[in-house]
Amino acid sequence: MDPASTAAERVAIFPGHGARAVSFECRRVCVEFQLAQSIRRVLSDIDFDVYDGEFLSILGASGSGKTTLLRILGGLLFPAKGSVVKFKGRIVDSPPERVVTVFQDYASSLLPWRSVEKNVALGLEGRTTPAARRQRVAAALEMVGLSEHAKDYPWQLSGGMQQRVQIARALAMEPSVLLMDEPFGSLDAMTKASLQDQLHKVHLETGATIVFITHDIEEAVYLSNRVLILEGKPSTIAKELIVDLPRERDQVSTKESAPYLALRHQIYDFINGLKYST
Amino acid sequence: MTSIRRINGPGLMVAALLLVLWQALIGSGLATIEYLPAPASIARAIWSLAAQGQIFPELAHTLGVALLAWAIAAVIGLSLGLLLGCSPFAWRHTMASIELLRSMPSVAFVPVSLLLFGFSVKMELALAVYIAQWLILVNTVDGVRGVTPQLLEVARMLRMSRLERTVKIVLPAAMPVMLVGLRLGLTVSLVMAVVSEMICNPAGLGYQLVFEQRALQTDRMFAYLAVIGALGILLNAALLLVARLIPGVERRGGLAA
Amino acid sequence: MRAVLPRRASRTAGPQSARKTSKVPPLRGVVPFLLFLCLWQLVGTDDSVFYPRPSSWLQALSLLSRQGVLWPATWSTLTTLALSMVVATLVGAAVGYLVGRSPPADRALLPTLEFLRATPAAAVVPVFLVFMGFGRDMAITVVTFASVWPILLNTRAGARALNPVLMDSARSLHLGPWARITKIVIPALMPSIFLGVRVAAPVAVVMTLLVEFIVQFYGVGSLIAAAQRDYASAAVYGLVVVAGIFGLGVNSMVALVESFCLRHHGPGSGRR
Numbered sequence: 001m002d003p004a005s006t007a008a009e010r011v012a013i014f015p016g017h018g019a020r021a022v023s024f025e026c027r028r029v030c031v032e033f034q035l036a037q038s039i040r041r042v043l044s045d046i047d048f049d050v051y052d053g054e055f056l057s058i059l060g061a062s063g064s065g066k067t068t069l070l071r072i073l074g075g076l077l078f079p080a081k082g083s084v085v086k087f088k089g090r091i092v093d094s095p096p097e098r099v100v101t102v103f104q105d106y107a108s109s110l111l112p113w114r115s116v117e118k119n120v121a122l123g124l125e126g127r128t129t130p131a132a133r134r135q136r137v138a139a140a141l142e143m144v145g146l147s148e149h150a151k152d153y154p155w156q157l158s159g160g161m162q163q164r165v166q167i168a169r170a171l172a173m174e175p176s177v178l179l180m181d182e183p184f185g186s187l188d189a190m191t192k193a194s195l196q197d198q199l200h201k202v203h204l205e206t207g208a209t210i211v212f213i214t215h216d217i218e219e220a221v222y223l224s225n226r227v228l229i230l231e232g233k234p235s236t237i238a239k240e241l242i243v244d245l246p247r248e249r250d251q252v253s254t255k256e257s258a259p260y261l262a263l264r265h266q267i268y269d270f271i272n273g274l275k276y277s278t
Numbered sequence: 279m280t281s282i283r284r285i286n287g288p289g290l291m292v293a294a295l296l297l298v299l300w301q302a303l304i305g306s307g308l309a310t311i312e313y314l315p316a317p318a319s320i321a322r323a324i325w326s327l328a329a330q331g332q333i334f335p336e337l338a339h340t341l342g343v344a345l346l347a348w349a350i351a352a353v354i355g356l357s358l359g360l361l362l363g364c365s366p367f368a369w370r371h372t373m374a375s376i377e378l379l380r381s382m383p384s385v386a387f388v389p390v391s392l393l394l395f396g397f398s399v400k401m402e403l404a405l406a407v408y409i410a411q412w413l414i415l416v417n418t419v420d421g422v423r424g425v426t427p428q429l430l431e432v433a434r435m436l437r438m439s440r441l442e443r444t445v446k447i448v449l450p451a452a453m454p455v456m457l458v459g460l461r462l463g464l465t466v467s468l469v470m471a472v473v474s475e476m477i478c479n480p481a482g483l484g485y486q487l488v489f490e491q492r493a494l495q496t497d498r499m500f501a502y503l504a505v506i507g508a509l510g511i512l513l514n515a516a517l518l519l520v521a522r523l524i525p526g527v528e529r530r531g532g533l534a535a
Numbered sequence: 536m537r538a539v540l541p542r543r544a545s546r547t548a549g550p551q552s553a554r555k556t557s558k559v560p561p562l563r564g565v566v567p568f569l570l571f572l573c574l575w576q577l578v579g580t581d582d583s584v585f586y587p588r589p590s591s592w593l594q595a596l597s598l599l600s601r602q603g604v605l606w607p608a609t610w611s612t613l614t615t616l617a618l619s620m621v622v623a624t625l626v627g628a629a630v631g632y633l634v635g636r637s638p639p640a641d642r643a644l645l646p647t648l649e650f651l652r653a654t655p656a657a658a659v660v661p662v663f664l665v666f667m668g669f670g671r672d673m674a675i676t677v678v679t680f681a682s683v684w685p686i687l688l689n690t691r692a693g694a695r696a697l698n699p700v701l702m703d704s705a706r707s708l709h710l711g712p713w714a715r716i717t718k719i720v721i722p723a724l725m726p727s728i729f730l731g732v733r734v735a736a737p738v739a740v741v742m743t744l745l746v747e748f749i750v751q752f753y754g755v756g757s758l759i760a761a762a763q764r765d766y767a768s769a770a771v772y773g774l775v776v777v778a779g780i781f782g783l784g785v786n787s788m789v790a791l792v793e794s795f796c797l798r799h800h801g802p803g804s805g806r807r
Binding site: 286288289290291292293296311312313314369370371372373374375376377378379381382383384385386387388389390392393394468469472473476477484487488490491494496499500502503506507510511514 | 560565639647655737741745759781782783
């Protein structure tokens with residue numbers, strides 16, 4: 001249980017980068033749900049920041065409240081009184097501008113009556129000129145490698161491709177923050193690996209902040225700059241890890257490298273430790 | 279029921295066979311069922327009614343009432359349905375009343391309409407509108423409320439205004455169910471028009487049907503029956519054809535029988 | 536930390552925020568209807584030809600009851616209805632099963648069945664009148680004709696979707712045809728049959744009343760016709776209410792029988 005909580009420690013996290021701008025600030029975040037006869041507290045005393053431009057993974061088992069936390073960041077859910085959630089200094093009371101969520105259930109998030117390119121354009125309609133919209137849609141499709149399928153319909157595409165359409169929709173809006181809820185959870189291993197690399201490339205190219213929910217330890221280490229582990233009943237941030245891996249990552253060499261394996265080892269140890277301690 | 283795109287050879291043959299059998303038995307006098315005419319004489323009756331121009335005013339009357347009633351019912355049903363579907367508050371506070379009114383047998387309202395409007399076209403129209411709009415309304419409400427919650431979340435996440443959300447997400451998503459409601463509404467509108475004509479309004483195909491029945495002119499009675507049946511089938515088929523023009527409608531269940 | 540009730544639209548916050556869209560509208564929705572009736576009662580008069588007020592309906596109904604007319608008529612309607620539904624269920628389920636299990640029969644008969652189904656049942660009444668006269672047989676035949684289609688089509692759909700493993704099990708257990716039908720086929724088809732019956736019941740009610748109305752065959756429908764002819768509007772409205780209660784009652788009865796028969800079937804067995 002050692003969340004980084006002082007400004008000095010936060011700065012130290014990114015050695016050589018100086019003080020980092022903060023996208024999200026969470027203080028004393030608690031979430032409770034009204035059940036039939038009781039109140040269930042899902043998240044308790046969550047304290048952390050999300051920094052501009054970082055790839056932050058939130059790791060946890062099923063039911064650990066990670067989706068709930070993401071929805072709070074995305075303004076789709078509101079925490080209990082006393083919690084503070086701010087985006088760029090302003091309290092989050094609705095989905096903040098320039099923050100886009102990519103949902104786990106891609107099939108239900110795409111409009112089945114619209115083609116791929118019209119789906120990608122959804123967030124831009126009425127907000128930019130038609131020419132700019134077309135250009136951004138084309139660029140987004142290019143980034144996820146779906147330019148050839150622009151006129152297809154979601155039902156004609158595979159699961160992985162549908163998820164890419166959802167990602168393209170998010171990217172077309174040129175967001176400053178991308179919130180992703182286990183986006184690759186229901187895909188097969190090969191598609192997952194390919195999409196992970198594409199996402200990593202997007203992160204490097206756009207410099208967007210990405211908050212990434214997953215239960216896959218390898219995925220968390222492979223993609224991120226920083227990993228937060230949610231654990232407990234109610235969940236809190238049990239551990240924070242800095243992922244000090246090179247900028248360029250590769251499915252084979254990175255996953256064989258010593259720093260990667262050490263981080264992975266650390267996380268497994270921590271989780272096993274929790275298992276035996278409680 | 280999925281539509282049978284290819285021509286159903288055996289099926290049509292069986293239907294044709296039945297007709298031929300019917301014609302052979304009755305037409306030749308081999309068997310006589312009292313009052314049952316042969317298909318040939320029914321066809322002749324239809325032809326003579328058409329040739330003498332008798333059937334067209336009646337057809338126009340029934341068809342006109344059915345279509346007009348349907349159009350009015352569609353406007354009422356679609357708009358009210360959209361309102362109730364989009365507003366959980368309104369839904370909670372009115373739906374039980376609507377279900378109550380809707381479940382009352384349509385026929386029971388014939389005398390009410392008669393009382394209010396007398397023996398007239400207005401009576402026919404009012405009854406058909408009243409019954410058809412429930413169907414359209416209920417289906418529209420179902421369609422709107424049945425929009426995948428995830429899609430509504432996407433709308434929230436994209437910060438869409440209420441209008442944007444309704445036009446871009448709710449209406450297209452609800453469209454297949456609304457279409458089914460509109461088709462059912464048209465069928466019901468036609469049926470109610472015919473029923474009204476049979477019972478009270480001396481005009482239209484329904485009235486002629488009963489007239490010929492009372493006169494025991496069975497071949498003409500069957501002729502009117504055939505025309506009414508054909509009208510129902512044609513209207514439904516026409517709507518299906520128009521519906522098919524909408525891309526993706528079959529896949530999303532808009533053509534459900 | 537006090538309990539939280541999320542302020543905005545999302546009431547629950549599970550991973551997939553499914554806003555609970557209940558199918559059953561809450562009871563408070565009857566308030567507008569009751570308010571309307573109360574208003575009518577306050578504003579209306581007893582002797583208006585067009586809009587007699589609700590209390591006058593009750594008076595008219597109790598008069599009919601005292602005259603010994605209301606209950607026999609209700610019973611007659613109920614008899615016609617019940618017999619028709621039984622026949623329609625038997626015929627519809629049997630034909631639906633045969634057509635559903637045999638693709639050649641399905642192809643051969645479907646256009647004819649579709650054509651018959653599309654014929655407005657009301658228009659068929661005069662035809663049956665000519666052939667069968669004015670008796671209960673005619674009424675039952677017409678109502679059966681009108682209400683058999685949903686049962687037939689739903690049974691057909693259920694038969695087509697019958698799990699083939701089920702039929703294989705029947706054969707491997709050396710069950711005779713009768714045992715096979717009663718122990719396996721019918722229980723397996725019951726959800727589909729009941730779905731059809733639930734759709735057919737309101738149709739049957741409407742048709743029964745319609746036949747009684749047109750043909751003056753004794754029942755609630757004929758009472759309505761008589762009241763309308765006499766311009767006894769209070770009685771008309773009152774009988775409309777009776778017809779409505781009839782409709783609701785029949786639907787509830789069917790639902791009750793369904794939940795009894797399907798009590799062992801488990802969730803998701805055909806109920807929408």
